[in-house]
Amino acid sequence: MTTPIPQEVMNLVPAxxxxxxxxxxxxILLIDMFLSKAQRSITYVLSLLMLVVLAGISYADFAAGTTAYTFHGMFVADPMANLLKLFTYLTVGMTLVYSRQYAADRDMLSGNLGGEFYVLALFAMLGQMIMISASSLLSIYLGVELMSLSLYALVAMRRDNVRATEAAMKYFVLGALASGFLLYGMSMLYGATGTLDIREIATAVAAGTIKPTILVFGLVFLVAGLAFKLGAVPFHMWVPDVYDGAPTAVTLLLGGAPKIATFAICIRLLVEGLLPMAFDWQQMLMVLAVMSLVVGNVTAIAQTNIKRMLAYSTIAQIGFVLLGLLAGVAGTTNRTGMDAAYSSAMYYVLTYVLTTVGTFGTLMLLSRAGFDADNIADFKGLSKRSGWFATVMTILLFSLAGVPPMMGFAAKFAVLNSVLATGQIWLTVLAVMFSLIGAFYYLRVIKHIWFDEPVDNAPLAAPADMKLVLSLNGLAIVALGILPGPLLDVSLKAIKATLAA
Structure with missing residues (x-):
């Protein structure tokens, strides 16, 4: 006779x-305390193994296709959450591979607690996973703060570096301001609806018994807080300074997986919780999207620092994500069109993250002890130093610019198609125009790579695992651009199943 599994244990299964x-x-943190600097690779391997285990758990849940709530409805494991978590593991894993040599060269892995880089990255990822699965205002805020505090510490890891310390201060102060905005908006929602549960908030708002002034007031602060986390204009002031000042390995942790988590809470809060107020938040997202496209693309042209250029590029890319989100409710009551729009935004986020991870990986490939490849001029003559990695970087830049047949083109096309379906032709034309303007600064780097003489003839010394993963990263961008259907279909199914539940 088998012993039944206690209900308390079953309640933990979704988490x-x-x-x-x-x-x-x-x-891993405890084990790392007993390792010497020469044994730090053990922490690295254990961290990657941890990601593999997590991928197995989340993939099993995703394959099951079920939706389960736990912790009194504060936490949900649904198809969207499991898919986004799988890409979060992939992104963090690639980041750790790309960062290992870079961090070691800058003594970020030395001392008795040198493994804190890996451990803080894992705790930041834990915050992102909580954000992705949050079904309550309380769990959303818990995830945001866990992620943010870990990232603050990572930016300040190089305590003897003035630029890194300055970037950490800016990120901490502005991040605290963003968290305050988010928390104030949540408190307004709680005061108006009397609940922290997102599903109950949706029911209360749909009932139409709450004064719209209170809801709109809270919504403004919520959108402002989310815009800070995404880096959308006019809440973008921290992005270029922090991207530039932080060590490149940490910049990658900032610019990759957190965007996936923030997208998830946009869906949870705006779509699942506040869809009856879609007209209001759609107008806000439209303003944020247009300003992000304009400021991001135009300002990036003036940059000579590659990290600042990629920071403004990120701002412009976020503009496209916001276009996908607002297209789900702009002028249509067609549920199919809504699902397609939200899935196109999800696909765009995943495309951006996979591409930007490879781009910063190439920066770290070009860097070495005592030298950071921070300037666009550092890419001069890369084709003469390594034709293969020059090709990989070219693929990544073409994808960011939206040049076919790269993955970025498929993502831009999916979002623009969703916007066009709402009848907003002017918005579609504007997005296309500024994408063409933005192509200039990507092509300028490609020109340096292929047509200029190298200023540095030092060989590209990097671990074999980094070179292998970076190569696969570039090939994946091409493959998913030529065959975008499978990932688009998976994104659409995940969104449909999540919103239906």
Whole structure:
């Protein structure tokens, strides 16, 4: 006779991945305390193994296609959450591979607690996973703060570096301001609806018994807080300074997986919780999207620092994500059109993250002890130093610019198609125009790579695992651009299943 599984244990099943990560990251931190600097690769391997275990758990849940709530409805494991978590693991894993040599060269992995780089990255990822699965205002804020505090510490890891310390201060102050905006908006929603549960908030708002003034007031602060986390204009002031000042390995942790988590809470809050107020937040997102496209693309042209250029590029890319989000409700009551719009925004986020991870990986490939490849001029003559990695970087830049047949073109096309379906032709034309303007600064780097003489003839020395993953990263961008259907279909199914539940 088999012993039945206690209900208390069954209630934890949806959160098994988070529980496993919490235990694993804590164990890795303890193990790392007993390792010497020469043994730091053990921490690296354990961190990657932890990601593999998590991927197995989340993939099993995703394949099941079910939606389960736990912790009194504060946490949900649904198809969208599991898909976004899988890409979060992939992004963080690639970041750790690309960053290992770079961090070691800058003594970020030295001392008795040198493994804190890996452990803080894992705890930041735990915050992102909580954000992705949050079904309550309280759990959203818990995830945001766990992620933010870990990232603040990572930006300030190089305590003897003035630029890194300055970037950490700016990020901390402005990040605290963003968290304050988000928390104030949540408190207004709680005061108006009397609940923290996103599903109950949706029911209360749809009932139409709450004064719209209170809801709109809270919504303004919510959108402002989300815009800070995404880096949308006019809440973008921290992005170029922090991207530039932070070590490139940490910049990658800032610019990759957190965007996936922030997209998730946009869906949770705006679509699942506040869809009856779609007309109001759609107007706000439209203004943010247009300003991000204009400021991001135009300002990037003036940059000579590659990290600042990519920071403004990020701002412009976020503009496209916001276009996808607003297209789900702009002028249409067609549920199919809404699902397609939200899935196109999800696909765009995943495309951006995979591409930007490879781009910063190439920066770290060009860097070495005592030298950071921070300037666009550092890419001069890369084709003469390594034809293959020059090709990979070219693929990544073409994808960011939206040149076919790269993955970025498929993502831009999907978003623009969703916007066009709402009848907003002017918005579609504007997005296309500024994408063409933005192509200039990507092509300028490509020109340096292929047509200029190298200013540095030092060989590209990097671990074999980094070169392998970077090569696969570039090939994946081409493959997913030529065959975008499978990932688009998976995104659409995940969105449909999540919103239906």
């Amino acid at each position: 098994y991945a988070e529980i496993a990560l919490l235990i694993g990251a804590s164990a």
